[in-house]
Amino acid sequence: MKALRFYALVVAGLVLFPFVIHPIGGYPALATQILIVSIATMGLNLLVGYAGLLSYGQAMFYGVGAYMALLTISKFFPDHPNFWLALTLAIGFVTLMALLIGSLVVRLYGIYFALLTLAFAQMFFFIVFKWRDLTQGDDGISGVSIPPLPLGLTSLDLTTAFPPLDLGIFGNLSDVKYWYAFVAIVALGVLAFVRTLTQSQFGEVLGAIRENEGRSTFVGFEPARYKLAAFTIAGALTGLSGALRAMFDTSISPDALTVETSGNFVIYAVVGGVKTLLGPFAGTTIILFLQNVVSAKTDNWRLFEGIIFVLVIVFLPGGILGTFKRKRSRALLSETIRTTPPHDATQPTAGGAAL
Amino acid sequence: MPGQILDGFIHGLVYVAIALGLTIVFGMLRLVNFSHGAFYAIGAYVGYAVTERFGLIAGLIAAPIAVALFAFIYDRALLRYFYEKDTTAQILLTFGVAIVVEETLRLIFGGTTRTYTIGAVLSGSLNLGFITYPTYRVGLAVGIIILILAVYFFIERTDYGLIVRAGVRDRTMVQLLGGNVAQASTVIFVLGASLAGFVGAAASPIYDVDPGTGFQFLVPSFVVIVIGGLGSFWGAVIGGLIVGELQSLTGLLFPPGADVVIYVAMALVLLIKPTGLFGQSEIIGR
Numbered sequence: 001m002k003a004l005r006f007y008a009l010v011v012a013g014l015v016l017f018p019f020v021i022h023p024i025g026g027y028p029a030l031a032t033q034i035l036i037v038s039i040a041t042m043g044l045n046l047l048v049g050y051a052g053l054l055s056y057g058q059a060m061f062y063g064v065g066a067y068m069a070l071l072t073i074s075k076f077f078p079d080h081p082n083f084w085l086a087l088t089l090a091i092g093f094v095t096l097m098a099l100l101i102g103s104l105v106v107r108l109y110g111i112y113f114a115l116l117t118l119a120f121a122q123m124f125f126f127i128v129f130k131w132r133d134l135t136q137g138d139d140g141i142s143g144v145s146i147p148p149l150p151l152g153l154t155s156l157d158l159t160t161a162f163p164p165l166d167l168g169i170f171g172n173l174s175d176v177k178y179w180y181a182f183v184a185i186v187a188l189g190v191l192a193f194v195r196t197l198t199q200s201q202f203g204e205v206l207g208a209i210r211e212n213e214g215r216s217t218f219v220g221f222e223p224a225r226y227k228l229a230a231f232t233i234a235g236a237l238t239g240l241s242g243a244l245r246a247m248f249d250t251s252i253s254p255d256a257l258t259v260e261t262s263g264n265f266v267i268y269a270v271v272g273g274v275k276t277l278l279g280p281f282a283g284t285t286i287i288l289f290l291q292n293v294v295s296a297k298t299d300n301w302r303l304f305e306g307i308i309f310v311l312v313i314v315f316l317p318g319g320i321l322g323t324f325k326r327k328r329s330r331a332l333l334s335e336t337i338r339t340t341p342p343h344d345a346t347q348p349t350a351g352g353a354a355l
Numbered sequence: 356m357p358g359q360i361l362d363g364f365i366h367g368l369v370y371v372a373i374a375l376g377l378t379i380v381f382g383m384l385r386l387v388n389f390s391h392g393a394f395y396a397i398g399a400y401v402g403y404a405v406t407e408r409f410g411l412i413a414g415l416i417a418a419p420i421a422v423a424l425f426a427f428i429y430d431r432a433l434l435r436y437f438y439e440k441d442t443t444a445q446i447l448l449t450f451g452v453a454i455v456v457e458e459t460l461r462l463i464f465g466g467t468t469r470t471y472t473i474g475a476v477l478s479g480s481l482n483l484g485f486i487t488y489p490t491y492r493v494g495l496a497v498g499i500i501i502l503i504l505a506v507y508f509f510i511e512r513t514d515y516g517l518i519v520r521a522g523v524r525d526r527t528m529v530q531l532l533g534g535n536v537a538q539a540s541t542v543i544f545v546l547g548a549s550l551a552g553f554v555g556a557a558a559s560p561i562y563d564v565d566p567g568t569g570f571q572f573l574v575p576s577f578v579v580i581v582i583g584g585l586g587s588f589w590g591a592v593i594g595g596l597i598v599g600e601l602q603s604l605t606g607l608l609f610p611p612g613a614d615v616v617i618y619v620a621m622a623l624v625l626l627i628k629p630t631g632l633f634g635q636s637e638i639i640g641r
Contacts, residue, residue, distance in 0.1 A: 048443070054443045054446060056446075104622070112625060115581055115625070119622050123622075127615065300462055302454060302461075303454075303455065303459060306453075306455035309451040313444065313451055314436075
C-alpha cells in the first residue's frame, strides 16, 4: 500500500514535471536532461549513500557509455543503426568495465578509494582525448542521426512532439517530445530497481558494511562482494545515463570524462541528500535548473554552484532531502514523547523499576 | 634527451613543493585537502598581479604571504570544524572551496591565460657544460631544493617540528604532555599552503596561469603523494621526481601516453602497496 502510494506520487510528478517548470523558466528538453542525469546520480547515491564509497571517477562510466552509444550508431554499425543495439552495447561495455575496475578498487577505503577512482577516470579521459582515430579527440562527435526506437513491429521517432494542446502558463503539450516519455519510463524503472535493491537484504547488508565492516565480516558476509556489486550497478546506471544523454544531444565531447564531470555528480548527489531515494532527483533538478537560469544571465555559474555546495556541506550535511527527512522524524519523535505520559507522574512507586 | 630529463626534474620539483604541504597536512590532521591546488593558483595570480607592477622579486614575496593569510583565515573560519569529521565530509568541503576559489579567480582575472613578464637576465640561457638551459629554470630548481631542505630542517630540528612529528604518531599523547597540537596543526597547514603559493608564483613564468591551474597541478600532486605514501616527507620528494620524469620521458618516447602514464603508475602502487613506497603516516621516513 505504501509502495503503491509512493509510485503513484512519483508517476504524477513525472507527468507534471515538464509543465510545472515552465512558468519559472524551465522547458521540456531541460526536464529530459535532468531525468537522464538523475539516473547517474542515483547510481552514485547507491555508492556514496548506501555503500559509503565516495567515487570521484563516475565520469568514466558516463563518458564511455556516451561514446559507445554514438560510436555504435555512427562507426561500428553505420549500415544498420539500431537504438536498442547502441544502448545495449553501451551498457554492456560499461558494466564489464565497472566490474573489472570495481574488482580492483573495492578493497580500498576512504581517501584511497576516492583517489583510485579519480586515477582510473583520468586514464579514460586521456585515452578518449588522445585516440583521435576513434573518438575524434577534443572535437568530440556531433551530428549523429539517432535511429528511431524499435518497438515490436513498428518504430518510434523519439524527436516527435506530442499533439498541440494549450496549457496556459504551463506551456503547450506539443513542446514535449516522445524523448521525455521514454526517459521518464526508464527513470521510473531505475528508481523502482534502486528502491527494491535498497530495501532488500542486499541494501541492509550494504548498510551494515558501511557502518562496521569488521563486524559484518564476522557475521559471515563478504564485504568485497557486496561493494563490488554496488560499484558495478552504479557504473552500469551511469553508463546508461551517459548513453541516453549522448543520444538525446546527438553529440558528445571529452568534457564528459573530466574531473569536473565526476565532481558534478558528487555535487548533485550531496546537495540532494545521500541515503535518500529521491535525493538524487532533487539534487540534480535543483543544480541543473539553477545552472540553466543563472547561465542565461552571467558567465559565473560555477561560482554559484561552488557556493551552494559549500553552504549545503556546512549547514545541511544530510543534503536537502536528508535534512528534511531528519527534521520530520525528529518532529514525529517529539510528538510521541509529548503524547506519552511520563512514568513517574502516574506511577510514582514504579520509578525504581523503570531505571 | 638530457634536456627532457632536466625538464622532468624541474616539473617534478614543482610537484614536490605542492605535494609536501598535502602530505604533511595529511600526516598531521588526517585531512586530504582537495583545495590545496587553490593555494597554488592564488599564489600564481597574486604573483602575476604584483610582478606586473613591481617586478618578479616582489611577486615571489607577495604570493606566499597572501596565500598564508588566506590559508589562516580558511583554517580558522571553516576547516577546523571539519578536523574531526569523516574523510568524506572533508573531501567534499575542500572540493567545494576549491571550486569557489577557482571561480573567484576567474571572476577577478578573467578566463584567459596570463603570462609573466620576467627580466632579460632571467630570460637568458646558462651553459651547464653538457647542455645550455634556461637560466630561470636553473634558478627555480635551486630555489625549490633550498625550500625542501628548509622544510626538512624545520620539521626535524625545531620544537615545532617535534610536536608535528609526535602529533603524527599520537595526537592525544602529545596533547596530554602539554604540546599545543592545535596550534602546530595550524602552523603546518599555513606553512604548506604558503609553500604551494610560492611555487605557484615561481613556476608560473614557465607554465603560465589560468583559473584551472589549481586543479591541473592538484591531481598529479595526489598521484605524487599516493606513490610516495600519504604522510611521508621523503615519499613526496621521491614521488614528485618520479612523476615528473615519468611524464617527461613518456612524452619523449610515446607522446600520447604522457598524461596517462602517471595514473597507471598510481593505480599500480595503490593495488600492489596501498601505503605507497615510503609506508604510512611517517613525516620523516627513515
